[in-house]
Amino acid sequence: MTLTVEARQHLGGFRLDASFTAEHGVTAVFGRSGSGKTSLMRVIAGLSRPDEGRVVLDGDVLLDTGQNIFVRPYRRRFGYVFQEARLFPHLSVRSNLAYGQWFSRHRSRRDEFDRVVEMLGIAPLLDRQPDALSGGEQQRVAIGRALLSAPRLLLMDEPLAALDEERKAEILPYLERLRDEAGIPIVYVSHSVAEVARLADQVVLMQEGQVAAVGDPGQVLAGRRASALDRREAGSVLSGRVESVDAVNGLATVRLRDLCLLVPDAGLAQGAAVRLHIPERDVIIATTEPVGLSALNILPGTIHAIETDGDGAVLVSLACGGNIIASRITSFSATRLELQVGQAAFAVIKSVALQR
Amino acid sequence: MAFCTPSYYPETTAEGSRHRAAAIAPQGMALDWLALSEEEWTAVRLSLKVASAAMICSLPFGIFIAYVLARGRFWGKSLLNGLVHLPLILPPVVTGFLLLVSFGRRGPIGAFLYEWFGISFSFRWTGAALACAIMGFPLMVRSIRLSIEAIDRKLEEAAGTLGASPGWVFVSVTLPLALPGIIAGMILSFAKAMGEFGATITFVSNIPGETQTLSAAIYTFTQVPGGDAGAMRLTLVAIAISFGALLASEALAQMIGRRGRQP
Incomplete structure (x- = not known):
């Protein structure tokens, strides 16, 4: 699957000028509110026409302003999950789910319906009306509805933004299952580092209507582009594999190259x-190995880089077992500890801070 | 007579049936004045027929114009809006006269319709229905337009991304969501038609059995000496019908509201 997007559009004082290519898997379009993420998604879906642009999916040209090609949204077969669920209030949950199925040319069968209902855990809701559902339930139904329209591509525009943390935690596992089981390419818009770190295979970083970076989540999210990120959320993103699960203590050991981290297991198999997102501000630097500490992860490494970060803060990157872990500390403590590049040090991370 | 087999020889004489009626329902005598005469029944039936025809036939046009006014962006929109509302502001007699001039047998539209389709409006109940439909049209359009304007267009957008073409979006999302307004519009149009008098009597006159509706019949009764009882009977019928329509619309609105809101 290859999706090529180019869009140039003036929207009042805002200028959208973005292009990227998405490959298989989950492509996260990431950026602050107002960076043009949604405008870009609407262009892909055909809900708005840019002044200039191209949208091509696997050689199928859906938009080309140069050749005056514009395929109407209902002919594109792109599923769209909106920020608000947008369920039809006059239809039951079952009819909402069946709505897209009815119009899809490849009428998906009964077992497809059952499979999606099972995957999203919405079987008990089928005979209810949409307004009798909680926000999280509504959003799950909306995802199911989009999936059952047999889309070639799934566009998800901050599907979790309107939900509280608990509801988010309730839906995220379903999204992971979706990514792993449905086999549909997904373009996922978000402004949350944690969400993107967890879901994305590729990240498109948007900044003031333009694409600032494209690439692997680890690189893009760890890069010094804090202006696009929420400081509090900035951190390292590391990929690994679950090595063992300690059900008694509710902990899982995750291997990241030559490093092992203990994280809360939260249903990990x-x-x-x-992919672990380690917030910079949750990493402590120690020059000697600390003892008598509650933190479970004390990782030996060497200081890779020290950058001043403004506001009296310093960003220290530690090379630990083939990974780079970033830590934000005050420049006062950096001076006091006399940190030097190349010096041996320990990164201390509380397991609780790695709660997914 | 008493020796005849009752089942075989029904009592057919007027005297016999009156005696019998009196025996069964002695109080019937007092309520006799409430019984409608054949002519009065005709007026009631005609009124219901005219109002139903006016409501049903104007509905597709009402929905179309309401949709165009709610959603369309075109030159002359306010002109169209004014034109639709005109019957509400004009004296009904003026509307009736305009109908007579244009839809009469010699009028441009009337002559065309008669020659090509054999449809005639003048002095027929169809003409009464046309007059009623036009008088109720602004009310119907207004009600439907408001409910279409209140629909969240994001829902229609969502339907489009699910593969529904604009036509299907209209049928499967817009119309059902506008249903409360459509029903209210239909009831308003029906009620207006039941009460319509000026335009009807100007356009198709007051012919018993053909164009004499309930209102016209009441008016006729008030113009003849001793017609008060008849006018009162028809007035009670009019009240009953209007009240019934009102209750029906309430019940429908509640049904729709319940379907939309509750599990």
């Missing part, structure tokens, strides 16, 4: 691929 042994052998599963995971």
Whole structure:
């Protein structure tokens, strides 16, 4: 699957000028509110026409302003999950789910319906009306509805933004299952580092209507582009695999190259691929190995880089077992500890801070 | 007579049936004045027929114009809006006269319709229905337009991304969501038609059995000496019908509301 997007559009004072190519898997379009993520998604879906642009999916040209090609949204077969669920209030949950199925040319069968209902855990809701559902339930139904329209591509525009943390935690596992089981390419818009770190295979970083970076989540999210990120959320993103699960203590051991981290297990299965987001501000630097500490992860390494970060803060990157872990500390403590590049040090991370 | 087999020889004489009626329902005598005469029944039936025809036939046009006014962006929109509302502001007699001039047998539209389709409006109940439909049209359009304007267009957008073409979006999302307004519009149009008098009597006159509706019949009763009882009977019928329509619309609105809101 290859999706090529180019869009140039003036929207009042805002200028959208973005292009990227998405490959298989989950492509996260990431950026602050107002960076043009949704405008870009609407262009892909055909809900708005840019002044200039092209949208091509696997050689199928859906938009080309140069050749005056514009395929109407209902002919594109792109599923769209909106920020608000947008369920039809006059239809039951079952009819909402069947709505897209009815119009899809490849009428998906009964077992497809059952499979999606099972995957999203919405079987008990089928005979209810949409307004009798909680926000999280509504969003799950909306995802199911989009999936059952047999889309070639799934566009998800901040599907979790309107939900509280608990509801988010309730839906995220379903999204992971979706990524792993449905086999549909997904373009996922978000402004949350944690969500993107967890779901994305590729990240498109948007900044003021333009694409600032494209690439692997680890690189893009760890890069010094804090202006696009929420400082509090900035951190390292590391990929690994679950090595073992300690059900008694509710902990899982995750191997990241030559490093092992203990994280809360939260339904992790042994052998599963995971991506960990380690917030910079939750990493402590120690020059000698600390003892008598509650933190479970004390990782030996060497200081790779020290950058001043403004506001009296310093960003220290530690090379630990083939990974780079970033830590934000005050420049006062950096001076006090006399940190030097190349010096041996320990990164201390509380397991609780790695709660997914 | 008493020796005849009752089942075989029904009592057919007027005297016999009156005696019998009196025996069964002695109080019937007092309520006799409530019984409608054949002519009065005709007026009631005609009124219901005219109002139903006016409501049903104007509905597709009402939905179309309401949709165009709610969603369309075109030159002359306010002109169209004004034109639709005109019957509400004009004296009904003026509307009736305009109908007579244009839809009469010699009028441009009337002559065309008669020659090509054999449809005639003048002095027929169809003409009464046309007059009623036009008088109720602004009310119907207004009600439907408001409910279409209140629909969240994001839902229609969502339907489009699920593969529904604009036509299907209209049928499967817009119309059902506008249903409360459509029903209210239909009831308003029906009620207006039941009460319509000026335009009807100007356009198709007051012919018993053909164009004499309930209102016209009441008016006729008030113009003849001793017609008060007849006018009162028809007035009670009019009240009953209007009240019934009102209750029906309430019940429908509640049904739709319940379907939309509750599990």
